[in-house]
Amino acid sequence: ISERKRIEAELWNSWERLRLISDQLPDSFIYRYTVDPGSGPRFTYVSAGVERIAGVTAEEAVRDPGLLLGQIDPSQLPAYLAAEAASAATGTSFAIELPIRRPDGEARWFRLRSTPRTQDDGSVAWEGIATDITKQMEGQIALAEAEARWKFALEGSGLAVWDWRADREGILVNARYWELLGEPVSEGIAFDAWMDRIHPEDRDRILALMQDFLEQRTPVYAPELRLRHRDGGYVWIQSRGLVVARDGSGRPSRIIGTHLDISSRKQVEEAQARFRQVVDQAADGIFIIDG
Numbered sequence: 001i002s003e004r005k006r007i008e009a010e011l012w013n014s015w016e017r018l019r020l021i022s023d024q025l026p027d028s029f030i031y032r033y034t035v036d037p038g039s040g041p042r043f044t045y046v047s048a049g050v051e052r053i054a055g056v057t058a059e060e061a062v063r064d065p066g067l068l069l070g071q072i073d074p075s076q077l078p079a080y081l082a083a084e085a086a087s088a089a090t091g092t093s094f095a096i097e098l099p100i101r102r103p104d105g106e107a108r109w110f111r112l113r114s115t116p117r118t119q120d121d122g123s124v125a126w127e128g129i130a131t132d133i134t135k136q137m138e139g140q141i142a143l144a145e146a147e148a149r150w151k152f153a154l155e156g157s158g159l160a161v162w163d164w165r166a167d168r169e170g171i172l173v174n175a176r177y178w179e180l181l182g183e184p185v186s187e188g189i190a191f192d193a194w195m196d197r198i199h200p201e202d203r204d205r206i207l208a209l210m211q212d213f214l215e216q217r218t219p220v221y222a223p224e225l226r227l228r229h230r231d232g233g234y235v236w237i238q239s240r241g242l243v244v245a246r247d248g249s250g251r252p253s254r255i256i257g258t259h260l261d262i263s264s265r266k267q268v269e270e271a272q273a274r275f276r277q278v279v280d281q282a283a284d285g286i287f288i289i290d291g
Contacts, residue, residue, distance in 0.1 A: 028131040029053060033065075033114070035088075036123045041065050044125070053110075053132045055102035071100040080112075087116050088124045097133065109137040160259035165245075167253070180237070180261055182230035199226035199234050213241065214252055221255075224262065236266040 029049035035041045042065050046058040056067045072080060076098050087094040093115040101107050114128030160177035170188045178185045181197070198206055202225045213221040221241035226234040241257035 027053065028129050029058075030127075030129045031061075032125060032127050034119070034123050034125040036121075041069065043068070050130075053108070053130070054100070055104055055106070067103070071102060073099040073101070084114075084126070087114065087126070091116060091118070097137070099137075108132060108134045162257050162259065163254070164241075164257075165254045166247070166251075177259060180229075180235055180259060181227060197228045199228070202226055213255075216250070216252075221257070227259075235261060236263045238262045 027049075029047045030045075031043055031047070031050075032045040033041060033043050043062045046061045046068075048058050050061055050068070051057050054061075054068060054071060061068045080096055080098060083094045083096050086092075093113065095111065095113045097109060097111045099107065099109055109132070111131045111133045112128060113131075114126040117125045117127060119125055158176065160180050161174040162177060163172040170190045171194055172188045173186075175185045177189075195203065195207070206223055206225050209218070209221060209223050212218045222239065224236065224238050227237050229235050238260040239257060240260075241255045243252040243254070244256050245252070245254035247253040
């Protein structure tokens with residue numbers, strides 16, 4: 001009996017330490033949640049932080065689980081239930097980000113992380129943590145909205161747009177990029193294929209300019225180059241790149257740029273250069289009579 005009491009005391013002390021720690025989490029709360037066979041879900045434990053984040057007390061959440069579960073956006077409830085069912089079937093943890101609405105009407109975002117435990121009676125209990133990620137999600141949403149605005153502006157300008165990221169294979173391009181080259185529209189292009197389209201006489205120069213730009217030896221990336229068209233000819237392009245994100249060491253991690261077709265301008269420049277060459281090589285003077 002004394003041994004059993006000792007174990008019970010140790011468990012109680014461990015539980016108390018966990019409760020005290022969890023109650024101090026500034027933006028999270030922990031919970032224990034069960035689904036009993038033939039009955040609805042219920043919380044057997046919720047830490048005090050739930051009141052700061054979800055606007056209901058721990059006692060209220062234990063007494064009425066609908067006060068918490070009912071805050072989940074109805075459109076996201078199927079995804080949550082599917083993740084929970086898969087977790088129960090496989091015995092693996094799951095994580096999901098959900099928009100919720102507190103009883104006072106305030107909208108927030110939660111990230112739930114739970115691990116299932118099968119109980120002796122056949123019920124499943126999830127032990128997890130809910131974290132308020134509202135600020136993070138609002139930042140991501142604002143960034144996505146800003147990106148949508150500049151993409152709309154660029155698409156309206158008729159420019160080809162390219163998007164390079166260090167953590168992603170290939171380069172994303174818009175439809176105008178492929179139109180310039182006479183190719184069917186595709187979402188992206190591999191970097192090697194991107195380089196292969198550059199005129200052989202321009203390739204080394206462009207690669208060096210790219211490297212200087214990435215290594216921050218030059219502040220601007222705005223070269224003129226020739227890209228191979230589907231018909232075998234070449235299109236003169238004015239390319240421009242802008243760093244929109246950097247990694248922890250300051251190196252560019254994302255560059256967004258544009259391509260402008262300058263073939264007509266180049267044709268005029270070449271015609272002018274040929275005319276000057278003829279004039280310079282002429283042995284006698286050349287007279288131009290107007291009218």
